[in-house]
Amino acid sequence: MSAPGRAPVTAPTDAPVVTRSTGSGHDLTHPPRTGLLLTLPALAFVAVFVLVPLLFAVYMSFTNWPLIGSYEFIGFDNYAAIASDPVFWKSVGYTVLYTAIVTVPILVLGYVLAVVVRSNRRGSTLFRTVFFLPYVIGLTTLSFLMVLEAQPGSGAVNIVLKALGITDGTSAWLADGPLATGLICVMIVWAVSGLTMVLLMGGMQGISRDVYESAEIDGATWWQRERSITIPMLRPTIAMSLVISVIGSLLAFTQFYVLTRGGPSTDTQTVVMYVYQRGFVQLQLGAASALSIVLVVVIGLVTAVQFRLLREKD
Amino acid sequence: MTTSTTPTTTALGPATARRRTPHVGTAPGRPRAESRTKITLYVLGGVLATLVFLVPLVWSVLRSFQPNDAIVATTPSWSALTQFTTENFRALFTGDADIVRAVGNSLVVAVGTAVLTAVLATLAGYGFGRFGFRGRNTLFGLIVVTMMVPFQAIITPLYLQMNAMGLTDSRLGLVLFYSTVNLPFGVFVMRNAFESIPTEIEDAAHVDGAGTMRTLVSVLRPLLLPGMATSALYAFLAAWTEFLGALTFLTDDRLYTLPLSLVNLQAGAYGAVNFGYLVAGAVVAMVPCVVLYVALQRFYVAGLASGAVKG
Numbered sequence: 310m311s312a313p314g315r316a317p318v319t320a321p322t323d324a325p326v327v328t329r330s331t332g333s334g335h336d337l338t339h340p341p342r343t344g345l346l347l348t349l350p351a352l353a354f355v356a357v358f359v360l361v362p363l364l365f366a367v368y369m370s371f372t373n374w375p376l377i378g379s380y381e382f383i384g385f386d387n388y389a390a391i392a393s394d395p396v397f398w399k400s401v402g403y404t405v406l407y408t409a410i411v412t413v414p415i416l417v418l419g420y421v422l423a424v425v426v427r428s429n430r431r432g433s434t435l436f437r438t439v440f441f442l443p444y445v446i447g448l449t450t451l452s453f454l455m456v457l458e459a460q461p462g463s464g465a466v467n468i469v470l471k472a473l474g475i476t477d478g479t480s481a482w483l484a485d486g487p488l489a490t491g492l493i494c495v496m497i498v499w500a501v502s503g504l505t506m507v508l509l510m511g512g513m514q515g516i517s518r519d520v521y522e523s524a525e526i527d528g529a530t531w532w533q534r535e536r537s538i539t540i541p542m543l544r545p546t547i548a549m550s551l552v553i554s555v556i557g558s559l560l561a562f563t564q565f566y567v568l569t570r571g572g573p574s575t576d577t578q579t580v581v582m583y584v585y586q587r588g589f590v591q592l593q594l595g596a597a598s599a600l601s602i603v604l605v606v607v608i609g610l611v612t613a614v615q616f617r618l619l620r621e622k623d
Numbered sequence: 624m625t626t627s628t629t630p631t632t633t634a635l636g637p638a639t640a641r642r643r644t645p646h647v648g649t650a651p652g653r654p655r656a657e658s659r660t661k662i663t664l665y666v667l668g669g670v671l672a673t674l675v676f677l678v679p680l681v682w683s684v685l686r687s688f689q690p691n692d693a694i695v696a697t698t699p700s701w702s703a704l705t706q707f708t709t710e711n712f713r714a715l716f717t718g719d720a721d722i723v724r725a726v727g728n729s730l731v732v733a734v735g736t737a738v739l740t741a742v743l744a745t746l747a748g749y750g751f752g753r754f755g756f757r758g759r760n761t762l763f764g765l766i767v768v769t770m771m772v773p774f775q776a777i778i779t780p781l782y783l784q785m786n787a788m789g790l791t792d793s794r795l796g797l798v799l800f801y802s803t804v805n806l807p808f809g810v811f812v813m814r815n816a817f818e819s820i821p822t823e824i825e826d827a828a829h830v831d832g833a834g835t836m837r838t839l840v841s842v843l844r845p846l847l848l849p850g851m852a853t854s855a856l857y858a859f860l861a862a863w864t865e866f867l868g869a870l871t872f873l874t875d876d877r878l879y880t881l882p883l884s885l886v887n888l889q890a891g892a893y894g895a896v897n898f899g900y901l902v903a904g905a906v907v908a909m910v911p912c913v914v915l916y917v918a919l920q921r922f923y924v925a926g927l928a929s930g931a932v933k934g
Contacts, residue, residue, distance in 0.1 A: 338822075338829040338838075344754020347835075348762060351747035351806055358781065358803035359769040365780040425669050430662070436669045438920060439676050445916040445923075446680070446909050447864030449882045453905040454683045456889055457898045462697030465682060499675070507924065531661075560775045563866040567889070581775045581867070588779040589871065597779040604776040612771045 363605070370599035376592040387599035396575055397600070400583040407490065407579065408558035414498045415554050416547070419505025424535075426506065427513045437510070441503035451500050452567035459483050459492060459568070466492065486576030489569045493577075497564065501557070505550045512546030513539060548618035556611055560604075580604060680909075687711055687906040691899035711903035722904055724877060725884035728794060729908075732880055733862040735798035740805045740858035741851045747806075748813025748850070749839060753825070763814070770807035774800075775867060782871055792875045800872065801862040809854035812926055816850030817843075853926035856919050860912055881908045 370387055372380040391397050426437040443451060458465040459482040471478030482492045516539065524534050540547070562581040565571060571578035571586070578586070584604065588597030686694055693706050715722050750756075751763050774781065781800075782791065790796030820843060828838040869880045876887065885908065888901045916923060 338825050339754045340835075341754060341756035343835050344750040344756040344759070347750030347754065348747045348759075351743045351766065351810055352762060354743065354799070354803045354806055355766055355769045358800055359772055359774075359777070362777045362780040362784050363772060365784060366777050369780055369783075421668075422672060425665065425672065428665070430665055432666075432669060436673060438917060439673045442676060442680065442913065442916070445860065446912050447860070449864045449866045449885075450905050450908045450912075453885045453889060453901060453908075454679075457686070457694060457902055458679075458683075460695065460898075463695045465679070499679075503676075556773070560773050562775060566866070566870075567886070584776070584779065585867070585871070588782070594779050594783065601776045601779055605772060608773055608776065609771065 366598045366601045366605075369595050370602050372595045373593075374595035374598065376594060380595065383595070387596050388603075390596065391599055391603060396578075397580075397583060399575060400578045400580045403577065404559055404561065404579045407494065407561060408555055410490075410494045411497050411558055412551065412555055414494075415502050415505055416551060418498060418502040419550065420509055422502060422506035423509040423513060427510050437507070440506055443500040444503040448497070448500060448563050449567070451496065452564045455492070455496055455564075455568060456483075483569055484573060486573060489577050493564055493568060497558075497561075501554065505554060508550040508553070509543065509546055512543045516542050545618065552611060552614070552618075556608055559608065559611070683902060683909075684906055687899075687903040689899065691897045694898045694902065711897075711899040712907075714897075715900055715903055715907070722881065722884050722888075722907065725879050725881045726907065728878055729863055729881040732794050732797045732801065733859045735794070736801040736805065736862035737855040737859040739798060739802040740809050741855040743802065743806060744809030744813045744854045745839075745847060745851055747810045748815075748817050749843075751810065752814040752817030753822075763810075766807050766810050774804055778867065778871055785872060791872045792878055793872075794878060796872055797862075797869065797880070800868055801858065801865060804868075805854070805858040805861055808857060808926075812853050813847070813850050816847050820846050849922060849925060852919065852922045856915065856922050857926055860915065863911060864908070 371382055371384060373383050373386075374380045422440050426433045426440065457463075459467075461467060461479045461481045464482070466482060467476065467478040467480060470476040470480075480488060482488045520538055520542075521534060524538060529537070560581050561579045562585070565577055565579050565582055569577045571582050575583075580600075581604070584597050584600045587593050587600060688707050688709065688711070690706055690708050690710060747766070751759060785791050785796055785800065788796075790799065824842060824846075825838055828842045833842065864882060865880075866882045869883050870886075873879055873883060876883075879887070881904070885901065885904050888904050889896070891897070
């Protein structure tokens with residue numbers, strides 16, 4: 310769930326809910342009170358497992374909350390400590406670097422795959438199924454499979470590179486920061502481009518064929534059509550898939566936990582790993598909560614950008 | 624209507640022919656060679672990409688049928704692939720590694736999450752999609768906003784809260800938590816599902832004397848099943864593969880879900896590290912995802928279409 314998004318992929322719609330005659334309150338089939346009752350269970354879940362912890366996190370972030378025992382208020386000390394915490398900034402830098410490396414390849418590969426599967430040519434459904442398969446299997450399982458394929462000598466990565474004459478096949482991929490990063494980035498791009506593909510494909514299929522046909526009559530080449538029709542019309546979808554992928558990368562945890570545990574040292578420690586580390590290994594829950602709040606705010610800002618990009622469509 | 628398809632497109636079957644709907648003046652101007660190049664590119668690109676995506680997965684499945692010695696051999700040979708054995712799986716399911724319990728836990732949690740998510744999302748979707756009540760848009764907005772609060776970020780307070788509620792080290796706790804994570808998407812899908820059903824159907828049921836729940840269960844259910852299947856499928860797959868939440872909320876390894884039991888295999892918690900067990904365990908985790916996805920693909924794609932692409 311923690312990589313380019315197993316998180317629910319839903320566009321926040323700011324379009325108003327369609328107002329029907331049901332809104333008047335005179336509709337006997339749909340008494341308003343029943344409607345509210347029907348939504349209450351879902352609202353209760355969201356309140357208990359999202360809103361309350363969020364408010365609780367704000368509260369805790371101003372304390373020195375330990376796992377067991379009493380706590381006291383320490384004002385903004387946790388936040389001040391974060392600002393001057395080199396390990397935190399290292400994890401921020403690493404997470405941003407990771408995000409910067411994978412984002413464009415995911416988008417480009419996803420786009421190319423979408424171009425392949427968007428037509429209703431024979432076999433396109435099969436192709437789509439296959440390209441999306443790694444995403445469905447999920448990063449957790451794929452990461453465990455990568456553990457053995459990254460072994461020096463015996464792993465598939467080394468076997469292939471040796472066969473191609475690129476390396477001698479003895480690289481310990483997971484014991485070296487840059488090597489591990491490179492390997493994980495390649496794996497992630499491979500694993501999650503399918504999601505971008507499906508999102509973009511949906512957008513592409515929504516573009517009217519007439520636009521293309523008139524462009525074809527005017528003698529536009531494939532690339533001209535792609536550049537002047539598809540990409541501009543797809544902009545909101547591209548923006549959305551970018552944000553989903555960026556948020557997923559910023560929240561990366563599983564693949565790093567399974568493959569490197571953040572190591573060697575803290576060289577491949579992502580922000581979420583660091584929060585986990587402070588909270589559940591060092592048991593400094595107040596400090597971890599302050600980190601949580603910072604993370605929520607950053608993700609909120611990224612989402613706000615998404616809202617803007619989506620709104621510009623209208 | 625006369626369709627003047629070129630021989631190339633006819634050879635590709637009706638789907639292609641349909642795509643090239645006759646458009647006055649298009650066919651003569653377009654050289655046949657270009658579309659042949661396009662088709663060659665399509666086939667080549669498609670097949671190449673299929674290999675890139677499929678070979679690693681097939682390779683892993685083959686690996687799971689090799690003995691550990693062959694998997695860790697530093698001088699790999701093709702003959703390793705012929706040492707077919709089901710020993711890894713047998714050891715996992717009968718021996719010390721015992722992931723039977725983990726599979727059982729994962730199944731209980733994933734099925735529970737799928738059912739609960741679908742039920743809650745259906746009720747809420749009905750309320751939001753069909754009823755006019757004060758604050759409807761605000762409350763719907765609230766659910767959408769919670770989708771943007773990543774649970775990874777609030778995992779610390781969430782742990783304390785779940786602990787206080789007695790929901791850590793509990794499969795029920797995981798079900799409740801996973802359902803919440805999957806709920807906003809499900810509500811979104813179900814609201815769309817309700818909005819696509821004509822109101823006349825409900826009105827008729829109402830005239831016949833059916834109450835709200837009766838209408839929902841007897842009259843609307845068949846029309847809602849695709850949407851419910853979509854919500855349930857997403858929730859199942861998410862719960863089946865989720866890692867961080869399970870790692871945080873479970874400490875008792877008898878309650879471990881499959882992804883967590885793989886950590887034990889990776890660490891060699893059952894004796895020496897055995898990569899044969901690890902790859903076999905990962906394949907066990909992989910199979911239900913693949914089977915469900917391939918079998919229910921139309922619901923999966925429908926979900927993405929109804930949830931995401933609606934900008």
